[in-house]
Amino acid sequence: MNSKDISRTVEITPRDQNFSFADIETRDWLGGDTFRSLVFNALSITFPAGERFFIRSVKAFRGDVRDETLQSQVAGFMSQEAMHTREHVRYNQRLAEHGYRATLLHEETEARFAFAQKHTTDLQRLAATCALEHFTAILAEELLSEPDLLEGAREAYRDIWLWHAIEESEHKAVAFDVYQEVTGGKGYWLRVRTMLMVTLLFLHHMRRIFNVMLKDMGLGRSLRARLQLNWVLWGRPGLFRRMMLRWATYFRPGFHPWDHDNRKDVQEVEQSLAYAVQ
Secondary structure: OOHHHHHHHOOOOOOOOOOOOOOOOOOOOEOOOHHHHHHHHHHHHHHHHHHHHHHHHHHOOHHHOOOHHHHHHHHHHHHHHHHHHHHHHHHHHHHHHOOOOHHHHHHHHHHHHHHHHHHOOHHHHHHHHHHHHHHHHHHHHHHHHOHHHHOOEOHHHHHHHHHHHHHHHHOOOHHHHHHHHHHOOOOHHHHHHHHHHHHHHHHHHHHHHHHHHHHHOOOOOOHHHHHHHHHHHHHOOOHHHHHHHHHHHHHOOOOOHHHOOOHHHHHHHHHHOOOOOO
16 A cells, blocks of 8 residues: 555544643653753644644645545644644643743744745645644654653653644644645645755744743753753754654655554554543
């Protein structure tokens, strides 16, 4: 079965879950590790604005989708992303209660997406969504296949990240398949140029978020703290380093998100979480 065929067999199931962080008094929820926790907290800051952008970008082409299965998947994608937005808003509110300038960073992220909304075409925004969905897909693949990344996490935070990863894996090809349909499979150069630009902008924005959050922790002037953070990102566990090979597959002319079939990991993790996310 080729990747496109796999894509059409995947059922995209919105799981309406509610996560509570109210009783977790520490922001270092990942095994008490300040910098591992910081990486995930910073990523969470970007999600509400990003996922609203994804929904708008795919919705703009909903009327152009002729494949009935893909139409159904678009509806599932939009529902899943809306729920992710809601839960990460709650997550980020807890970050604000822990002393992070989460509202400021959320507003800055919103402003970036608003600029893109104003100054790009519908197709360019869809291409950007495909690129960013590739980021979230490979992050999800890492979380589902490498349990050590969330080892020692407090239950509510572990569960939201795994729930999110399951659904990101399910819908990882939706925006891409819409893009392929509306471009007739001839949008390669726009797709890869957009990925390069999105990657640079993403890394720049993440640097801004890390800088603010380190200052909020009283570590803004600490060289040691910055080295420790970079070690978490690029050394060990090296979350960004581990994503690089999968990131690069996007540049193959025949790339499809389901070239990496992780349905088994999705199923296994969902079963392990059944008691927590029914």
